[in-house]
Amino acid sequence: MVPLATRLTLAAACLITLTLLPQVSLANDLEIIVKAPSSxxxxxxxxxxxxxxxxxxxxxxxxxxxxxxxxxxxxxxxxxxxxxxxxxxxxxxxxxxxxxxxxxxxxxxxxxxxxxxxxxxxxxxxxxxxxxxxxxxxxxxxxxSKYSWEMGYKTNNVKSQQDIHNHAYGWAVYILLGTAVLIGALNRLFSIYVHRHLRPLESSSSAALESGGALPSQASSKGAGLWSTAYTLYKKHFATPALFGYRHAQPWGWLSIPTRIQGFFIFAYVAINVVFMCSNYTIFQDNLTRYHDETLQLQRYVADRLAIMCFYNMPLLWALAGRNDVILWITGWSYSTANIFHRWVARMVVFQGFVHGVLWAVMKRDDWKDRFLHRMYWTTGIFALICMSFMVVLSVRPLRERSYEVFLIVHIVLALASLVLLRFHITHMKGEYEPFVWATVGVWGLDRAIRMCRVAVLTFRAFTRTGKNTVAVMSDEKSGLIRLSITTSIRITPHPGDYYFLYTPLSLRPWENHPFTVASWEQDPSGNSTTLHFLVAPQTGTTKRWRKKVLKRKERTDNVRMLLEGPYGHTNPVEQFERVLMVAGGSGITSMLPYIYKLCHHDESERFDNITTRHVTLVWIVKDTKYAADVLHHELREYINEHSEKAQSGIVFDVEMYVTREENATTTGLINDLAHEGASSSSSSSSGSASISSASGSNTRHGSLSEGEGEKTFNGTPDTPSTAVMDQFTAVTLDGHVKPNDTDADYEKRPAPSRLKITSGRPGMPALLRSKVDTLVGRERLAVSACGPAGMTDDMRRAVCDIYGSPQEDGVQGGTVEYFEELFSW
Known part of the structure; x- marks a missing residue:
């Protein structure tokens, strides 16, 4: 249900737009006086x-x-x-x-x-x-005659005004782009400054622990003054929330809702276009361009102006569509952010081109058929407009998501066709607007060249006769997971958040490529290569074909040849926070694994210089327990095994798993299976244990931390109760010993093994976040990272926005809790 305020806002926006459109006919009242050239x-x-x-x-x-x-x-x-x-x-x-x-x-x-x-x-x-x-x-x-000269002189002055106005639009758009890049860079610097300003020279919690005193509460910690307050307001009201309502990852109909900071720049861009499209038209009698016909004068000026604005937008449109976007490198924005801007620029380009074509068709309605058949610039212009219009129509979310491969191929073909057609469309302009076309070609060509270089550098050995560089393994046919281990041709150092596009050059569709997040990596001691590990959950298309090929092998293992393009993406600085909360839904776990891997596989020398994290909580919401058991047994096994070196690395690692199936009997059986998977992750010399909570039967999105009734806890096996509860972590070691008398301080001081807790039901994001914030002591900070279904990430986004505020309002400062969203959209 769309809120009333949202509906009123949209209605007002539509009313304003409809009010502005008729004003084009009265635009001769809006003039910008410029000094005419002497010529x-x-x-x-x-x-x-x-x-x-x-x-x-x-x-x-x-x-x-x-x-x-x-x-x-x-x-x-x-x-x-x-x-x-x-x-x-x-x-x-x-x-x-x-x-x-x-x-x-x-x-x-x-x-x-x-x-x-x-x-x-x-x-x-x-x-x-x-x-x-x-x-x-x-x-x-x-x-x-003097009057004839005056009309000719005035006509040329109007032309000069139009030229200056049109080129001023280009400057305005590019200045807006520069401003967006500058604000994005300043946003990163502002965040770094606030976090460093809030970080004490000596952790107050550490000092308290060493002295044996009580832990200071979060509410008693003082903020960092004006900068901290400003940053909190900025995060709460501008940077984090959605433009309206709370939907951002979830679409609103066919549209993607930007955040407020994204919405600000989109609004500014659209406003600049509306202002420049609707203002500064000087219409007068006896204009030599359109003698005695003011309607034709306005049509000609509008048509010409929109065409010029369209050409100014073309390089920007193609730059925002590329993977190798320097804007993303500078600002740290995600590909999804650039893609939102790309779609809005595309809509504006198509609108401007469409109005340009319609107005010229109206002006030349008496002989437009003859022009279409015998004048190349007319023919190519019409077909270019058709291609651009189809690109927008076929890019709507339902079609894009239902058949992305078809969309991508059609989109690229239509884009290239429209660019070539536009080049021939402007042949009668004597090269005046060719620089825009060649700039667009340069942007596209540079992006493709860089992509080819990336592929060649990373996997050039795959082009050799014996270049099979990938091992594809399916450990469990029921879970459907494929593990790809791809060895690069050179040594690289991956980072969390990196994703790579994978090509299968020997397939029937070698051009197809799909993005996958790297889960972990291993560097060859000789320094010649790096092995990247990917988790693939086959869906349809290429990944489904991969699954069939692996299943044909009895051992469910296949050696193949793959090409890598990357890395792309950005890394969130979660290691700068003392506590980290990772919330993953379903396959969103693949985005969390590399961060866990980096935190737990660091060198001791790096620990004190760059990584301050002391506690990591992974909350994983799943409905496919076979998938969950497979990942738990392989990727997460070493982190919940007390005998693993990584479990004793000094970082406390908790796994809270929520199984969302509604059928109680089915859920109980699957939870038991999953518990044995967690228990078996211990070494064979000890009897492992996992804490299991059953709270089934609730689908409420917001509410208590563990929704449902009647918690049951098990220690080792489902029939042996334990003292663990969901609202308070109890020190349960994986060798089966419970230490109920340990205080939080004692627990934090020892390198305790990680714990696994499984619950049926669905957590409420506000309560989940509040429970983690309440564990902060002194000036500790919490990084919140979310990846998964759109509803879940939107819930967490809203929970973070709601928790920001002053300590008097039971809120936290913006520098204390930072929200990172792992969202990739096409």
Missing amino acids: NCIEGCYDALALVSYADIKAKKPALADYCNSTTFVQSLALCGDKYCSAIQQEEGWEYIVDECKAKKVKLAAQATILAAIDMSSVQEVDTLSHQKDKTAYNQTILL
Whole structure:
């Protein structure tokens, strides 16, 4: 149900838009006065004199070269300038005319020389505006009437205003882009400053533990003053929340809802376009461009302006579509953010191109069919508009998500076709707008070249005859998970958040590529390569074919050849926070695994310099327990095994798993199976244990931490109760011993093994977040990372926004809790 406030806001926006559209017809009231170029005086003479015919010009539709070769016309032009123009206007104007004629290989004499050759006795004054439809061909010099010259001069001044206005639009858009990049970079610097400013020289919690004193509460910690307050307000009201309501990952119909900071720039971009499209049209009677027809004048100006604006947007549109976007490198924004901007620029480009084409079709409605058949720029322009329109229509979310491979191929083909067609569409413009086309080609070509270089550098050995560099393993057919271990051709150092596009060059569709997040990695001790590990949950298309190929092998293992392109993505600095809360839904666990891997596989020297994390809680919400058991047994096994070196690395690691199946009997059986998987992750020399809570039967999205009734806990096996509960962590070691008398301080001081807790039901995000915030002591900080279903991430986003505030309001500062969202959308 859309909130009433949202509906009223949208209604108001639509009303304003509908109100602005009719104002285009009244746009002559909105003028920007600019100083006209001095050459406009002579140009005004040229345009007014060109309205009539001359005996020494035989062409039916004279061109510039014809006028330059006409003695009568040139003498009349020189006389008009001498009569109505100042000395500086004559000098600059005649220089302009000489250069134009020189470009047509016609050499003009100086204005004074031409004036000296005129027989003034035969000169007659002519009002070319009144005689433009006459068939009279003048064979002697004429003096342009003052009114005709004034209209020609005014027409050229209006042209100059339009040119300045149109190019000012380009500057405005690119300045907006620069501002967005600058704010994005400053946002990163601001965040770094606040976190460093809040970090004490000596942790207050550590000092308390060493002295044996009590732990200070979070509420008693003082903020960092003005900077901290400003940062909190910025995060709560601007950077974190969705534009309206709380949906961001979830679509609103067919549209993606941006965050407020994204919405600000989208609004600014659209506002700039609306203002420049609807303002500064000077319409007047006797305009030489459209004589006596003010409607045609407005149509021509609007059509021309929107075409120019469309060309200014083209390089930006293609830059935001590329994978190798320097904007993302500078700002740290995600590909999803760039993709949102790309879609809005695309909508504006298609709208501008569509209006441009429709207006020209209306203006030339009497002969547009003839133009379409016999004029290349008309034909190519129409087909370019058709391609661009289909691109937008076929890019709607339902079609894009249902058949992405088809969408991608069609999108690329139509984009290239429209670009080629636009190049031929502007051939009659004498190269004036070709730089925009070639800039767009350069942006696209550079992105493709970098992508090819990435593939060649990372996996050049895969091109050899024996270049099978990938091992595909399916450990459990029921879970359906495929593990790909791809060895690179050079040594690289991956980072959490990195994702790579995978190609299968020997398949029937070698061009297809899909993004996968790297789960973990191993570097060859010899320093020649790195092995990247990926988790693949086969869906349809390529991944389904991978699954079938692996299952054909009895051992469910296959050696294949794959190409890598990357890395892309960005890394969230969760290691800078003392406590980390990772919330994953379903396959969203793949985004959390590399962060866990980095935190638990660091060198001891790196521990004190870069990693301050002391406690990690992984909350995993699953409904496919076979999938969960497979990941738990393989990827998470070493972290919940007390005999593993990583479990004793000094970072306390908790796993809270929520199984969301509704059937009680089925859920109990699956939980028991999963418990044995967790228990079996211990070494064979000890009896492992896991804490199991059953709280089934609730689907409420917001509520208590563990939704449902009647918690049951088990120690080792489902029939042996334990003292563990969901609301309070109890020190349960994996060798089966319970230490109920340990205080939180004692627990934090020892390198305790990690714990596994499994619950049926679904956690409420606000209660889950509050429970972790309440465990913060002193000036500890909490990083919250979420990846999974759109509803879950939106719930967590709103919970973080709600928890921001002053300590008096039972809130936390923006530097204390930071929200990171792992969201990848097409």
